[in-house]
Amino acid sequence: xxxxxxxxxxxxxxxxxxxxxxxxxxxxxxxxxxxxxxxxxxxxxxxxxxxxxxxxxxxxxxxxxxxxxxxxxxxxxxxxxxxxxxxxxxxxxxxxxxxxxxxxxxxxxxxx
Amino acid sequence: xxxxxxxxxxxxxxxxxxxxxxxxxxxxxxxxxxxxxxxxxxxxxxxxxxxxxxxxxxxxxxxxxxxxxxxxxxxxxxxxxxxxxxxxxxxxxxxxxxxxxxxxxxxxxxxxx
Numbered sequence: 001x002x003x004x005x006x007x008x009x010x011x012x013x014x015x016x017x018x019x020x021x022x023x024x025x026x027x028x029x030x031x032x033x034x035x036x037x038x039x040x041x042x043x044x045x046x047x048x049x050x051x052x053x054x055x056x057x058x059x060x061x062x063x064x065x066x067x068x069x070x071x072x073x074x075x076x077x078x079x080x081x082x083x084x085x086x087x088x089x090x091x092x093x094x095x096x097x098x099x100x101x102x103x104x105x106x107x108x109x110x111x112x
Numbered sequence: 113x114x115x116x117x118x119x120x121x122x123x124x125x126x127x128x129x130x131x132x133x134x135x136x137x138x139x140x141x142x143x144x145x146x147x148x149x150x151x152x153x154x155x156x157x158x159x160x161x162x163x164x165x166x167x168x169x170x171x172x173x174x175x176x177x178x179x180x181x182x183x184x185x186x187x188x189x190x191x192x193x194x195x196x197x198x199x200x201x202x203x204x205x206x207x208x209x210x211x212x213x214x215x216x217x218x219x220x221x222x223x224x225x
Contacts, residue, residue: 033212042116042200042215043155058212090154100145101213103154 002027006091006104014112019078021107023091031094032074033101034058034066036087043090049074081111118201118216125224130188132219134201137182141203144177145213146186149198158186158199188221196223 004025013019025032030051035043045058047066055066063085065077078085088108092101115137124130136144142163147155161168161175161184168175174187184203188195201216 035215040217042217043213044215045212048212092155100157100160101155102157103147105154106152 004091004093004102004104006089006107008107009105010108012110012112013081015081015083017081019081019109021076021078021089021091021109023074023076023104024072025091025093025102025104026072027093027095027102028071029093029095029102030071031101032068033092033094034064034074034076035090035092036060036085037090037106038087046076046089047074078109081109083111085109086111116201116203116214116216118199118219120217121220121222123222123224124191126191126193128191130186130191130195130221130223132186132188132199132201132221134184134186134216135182136184136201136203136214136216138203138205138214139182140205141182143204144175144184145200145202145204146173146175146184147200147202147215149200149218151197155200191221191223193223193225196221 007022033048034046044060049055049068088106090106091104094101117135145160146158149155172189176185198218198220200218202213
């Protein structure tokens with residue numbers, strides 16, 4: 001069955017370190033998204049991609065970057081982790097006219 | 113940007129109906145969605161409604177859309193303990209299928225046995 005996976009599921013890192021969160025989907029969807037979930041804010045869009053070599057900034061993109069070298073993967077990189085980036089991160093992919101997005105299980109990131 | 117508002121908490125007794133409400137500001141919304149998030153899990157799409165509809169029913173779920181008031185609701189009939197979760201309302205302004213979703217803060221539904 002097609003799916004979307006994220007790794008790691010949990011990560012603890014220190015301020016200033018570079019961190020990369022992986023997202024892999026086997027739906028063959030062109031559209032992929034990264035969100036962060038924080039209490040009181042719901043989900044906020046970080047970056048998104050409409051296809052290979054395409055990346056776009058979302059609402060809260062500062063301090064994050066993505067790259068899209070193939071259809072299946074959209075890794076999210078925190079260049080220099082900050083405590084404000086402690087959050088739960090969700091990856092999603094979508095295709096089709098109804099824009100129904102399918103979410104991964106999430107990565108809980110703690111920056112100490 | 114678009115604002116999507118939800119109340120944070122709702123408690124109901126098992127067997128009763130639950131109604132989760134959502135308001136949004138974007139008048140160009142084309143699709144509106146309800147997602148469910150169980151503890152420690154990602155978001156699961158429950159249902160969606162196109163903006164030219166005012167009601168959609170799917171088994172125990174009924175979605176009502178009042179486009180004039182920009183109000184969306186999700187009714188869960190015969191609520192069960194397994195329905196306890198966070199429910200997110202979301203909307204997208206675009207019909208191409210590639211645009212972003214704007215989410216509400218989520219409503220935590222607690223079902224009391």
